[in-house]
Amino acid sequence: xxxxxxxxxxxxxxxxxxxxxxxTGTFAIExxxxxxxxxxxxxxxxxxxxxxxxIVVVSLFELMPTGGxxxxxxxxxxxxxxxxSYTSGIPR
Numbered sequence: 408x409x410x411x412x413x414x415x416x417x418x419x420x421x422x423x424x425x426x427x428x429x430x431t432g433t434f435a436i437e438x439x440x441x442x443x444x445x446x447x448x449x450x451x452x453x454x455x456x457x458x459x460x461x462i463v464v465v466s467l468f469e470l471m472p473t474g475g476x477x478x479x480x481x482x483x484x485x486x487x488x489x490x491x492s493y494t495s496g497i498p499r
Contacts, residue, residue: 434462
């Protein structure tokens with residue numbers, strides 16, 4: 408049986424980083440497919456797509472190894488949640 412400490416270490420050190428890679432990769436593939444489908448000019452005419460591009464690029468930079476001296480940009484991903492609520496019709 409897992410203790411609370413072992414469970415929190417498992418989530419912090421194994422599950423969360425893997426989920427971060429999976430979700431960032433999924434969003435990057437979505438961005439690529441939309442750019443190919445719409446073309447880059449039409450893609451950037453929609454302001455939500457431009458915003459999505461910025462968030463995905465920041466997330467990709469955050470995944471790059473920095474040797475421990477990098478800046479964490481995790482807080483910027485919270486904007487993606489607000490964008491999702493905007494597109495899904497959830498009241499703000």
